[in-house]
Amino acid sequence: MKSIKQIDFSEKKAFIRVDFNVPLDDTGKVSDNSRILAALPTIKYILSCGGSCILASHLGRPKGKTKELSLSKLVPELEKLLSFKVLFSEDCIGEKTERLCSNLKPGDVILLENLRFYQEETNADESFAKRLSNLAEIYVNDAYGTTHREHASTATMAKFFDLKSPGILLNNEIINLKKLMDNPSRPVTAIIGGAKVSSKISVIANMLDVVDSLIIGGGMAYTFIKNNGGSIGNSIFEKEKLNDCNEIISLAKEKNVNLFLPEDVVASNEFSNKGLKKVVNIYDIPNGWQGLDIGPLTISKFENIIIESKTILWNGPMGVFEMSAFEKGTLSIAKSVAEATKSGAFSLIGGGDSVAAIKKFNLQDEVSFISTGGGAMLESLEGKILPGIKALN
Numbered sequence: 116m117k118s119i120k121q122i123d124f125s126e127k128k129a130f131i132r133v134d135f136n137v138p139l140d141d142t143g144k145v146s147d148n149s150r151i152l153a154a155l156p157t158i159k160y161i162l163s164c165g166g167s168c169i170l171a172s173h174l175g176r177p178k179g180k181t182k183e184l185s186l187s188k189l190v191p192e193l194e195k196l197l198s199f200k201v202l203f204s205e206d207c208i209g210e211k212t213e214r215l216c217s218n219l220k221p222g223d224v225i226l227l228e229n230l231r232f233y234q235e236e237t238n239a240d241e242s243f244a245k246r247l248s249n250l251a252e253i254y255v256n257d258a259y260g261t262t263h264r265e266h267a268s269t270a271t272m273a274k275f276f277d278l279k280s281p282g283i284l285l286n287n288e289i290i291n292l293k294k295l296m297d298n299p300s301r302p303v304t305a306i307i308g309g310a311k312v313s314s315k316i317s318v319i320a321n322m323l324d325v326v327d328s329l330i331i332g333g334g335m336a337y338t339f340i341k342n343n344g345g346s347i348g349n350s351i352f353e354k355e356k357l358n359d360c361n362e363i364i365s366l367a368k369e370k371n372v373n374l375f376l377p378e379d380v381v382a383s384n385e386f387s388n389k390g391l392k393k394v395v396n397i398y399d400i401p402n403g404w405q406g407l408d409i410g411p412l413t414i415s416k417f418e419n420i421i422i423e424s425k426t427i428l429w430n431g432p433m434g435v436f437e438m439s440a441f442e443k444g445t446l447s448i449a450k451s452v453a454e455a456t457k458s459g460a461f462s463l464i465g466g467g468d469s470v471a472a473i474k475k476f477n478l479q480d481e482v483s484f485i486s487t488g489g490g491a492m493l494e495s496l497e498g499k500i501l502p503g504i505k506a507l508n
Contacts, residue, residue, distance in 0.1 A: 257282025
């Protein structure tokens with residue numbers, strides 16, 4: 116795979132697949148610009164090398180062309196961050212778009228309209244990909260969050276370029292995942308949380324080849340406890356995944372991985388900040404009550420494991436951290452990961468909820484790396500080669 120630093124961008128047009136799938140507020144303005152900020156190093160590098168940038172992204176899941184999901188809404192934010200005027204094309208293909216792109220001068224940036232206005236994008240259509248490729252001489256993929264999708268702009272169009280590479284963001288994602296998966300400093304701890312076991316089964320199974328300790332928390336823990344014969348009250352669990360829990364427990368034993376489940380939880384009689392709260396043994400949650408956070412004994416146990424770790428993966432919260440009454444467990448994990456990082460551990464945070472938590476607690480600058488890809492990171496951790504990365508080789 117060629118590095119972006121090995122390509123001469125002077126007086127060349129670079130098609131950059133970015134991930135500008137950002138949230139918009141009620142007025143149509145960008146409410147969180149993190150993904151745009153993440154693409155700036157690549158854009159600025161190419162411009163500094165005398166090139167011009169054609170930016171392409173999707174926004175939402177439109178059914179055809181809709182004004183609500185037009186990328187034109189992102190232009191003011193992009194101009195503010197770049198401090199210069201950004202051109203906009205009202206389409207991503209067609210004669211007018213081709214003319215606008217052919218007239219680009221070094222230092223110019225143009226943003227194309229939403230790629231997913233065309234079904235051909237998600238269908239990985241070759242002729243659509245070829246039309247996109249005709250706009251530029253160089254292809255750069257900097258959208259890690261979409262590299263697990265075999266779409267026209269993320270995988271198919273790369274075949275039409277001799278000069279192609281990952282952008283700075285995507286390259287950092289690849290490097291940091293390798294730190295975790297290939298010869299990491301030990302002990303290695305994976306903290307897996309979130310609501311469902313089903314979305315993480317393959318990840319957990321693959322991580323057992325890498326980690327020394329596996330911490331399971333959040334909603335998925337109750338499926339494990341139910342499988343082990345515990346009474347979980349009204350806590351969420353996945354009945355159809357009980358056998359998978361057995362397999363993971365057996366596999367962990369077989370691979371000498373220490374598997375840790377919560378011992379106590381903060382339970383409530385309703386799913387809100389206002390309900391009654393009490394700390395109970397996770398194996399003995401009363402009917403009518405549900406576990407919504409890990410309890411003090413579990414927090415202490417998990418903190419000790421994390422502090423002693425040299426490599427840490429955190430994917431998924433320990434409870435309903437969005438509610439102040441049930442944020443303590445997730446906050447404690449976040450602080451422990453930050454403390455371990457300060458002591459020299461490598462920490463990788465991934466998955467939307469984990470990233471949201473680390474930002475909520477203002478600890479984003481105290482961990483080693485925050486991944487921008489939710490589904491893409493999970494598939495990487497499963498051991499899959501992502502189509503968008505494979506296409507760059």
